[in-house]
Amino acid sequence: MFEIIAEPNRRAILSLLVSSQQSVGEIERQLRMPQPTVSKHLRVLREAGFVESTVDAQRRLYRLKPEPLQEVDAWLAPFRRFWSAHVDALERHLDRMDQLTQTKRKTRRRR
Amino acid sequence: MFEIIAEPNRRAILSLLVSSQQSVGEIERQLRMPQPTVSKHLRVLREAGFVESTVDAQRRLYRLKPEPLQEVDAWLAPFRRFWSAHVDALERHLDRMDQLTQTKRKTRRRR
């Protein structure tokens, strides 16, 4: 999963698809990427469940599937807790600084 | 950035550090990973700004830095919008189904 989105071209493709579905040719043109490259990355993305495709005559329309990226999001959850805890700690620290300094200069930090 | 967290051992190290700072040896033991491997991954993580270290006698204590993972989180933002839009669409769809069926059977989906 993480290996998949480690590849810059694949991330570019995913970012393209977030707005709407696209054919291979459209992706190829917008990203200025040789067609076999696009097809191969799409294959990887499809097999990993990041995208799915439907047939439209000779074209294939690719669109995003949410699940894998949601798992990435889920993996990030503990870290989000970590850094928001840090912001809290920083705020408490600043508040304490505030307590200490407000006796000297009579201004107060806004909340 | 994405390349960094694509490596499973590095993700394991990051997950360890989310609870509290750890020395190289502690990481080595908890993850059952040879020491040079740990050191090399920590170097990569440090140079990419995912962790920082302080010296404690012969030990080095490594702790998380939030910024890089926050950037990953930021990259995910558009996709979060994408899939919550989809949940919304699904809900609207179910509500419409509800409208259509409630005339036949007199029960109503709970909100």
Next chain:
DNA sequence: CCTTTATATACCTTGACACGTATATGCTCT
């Protein structure tokens, strides 16, 4: 000082993967 402990680095080998080029598959339209 010398040994032990903790961590970092050097070197080598191996495997995976991304790319380019060429070619195959498949659909459409005349």
Next chain:
DNA sequence: AGAGCATATACGTGTCAAGGTATATAAAGG
């Protein structure tokens, strides 16, 4: 049926990164 377009796949090549083993650096303690 044949030409042309859209997409997929096959193959050969180069690069890079991870792992293992050995060794270097450095601090602690007797």
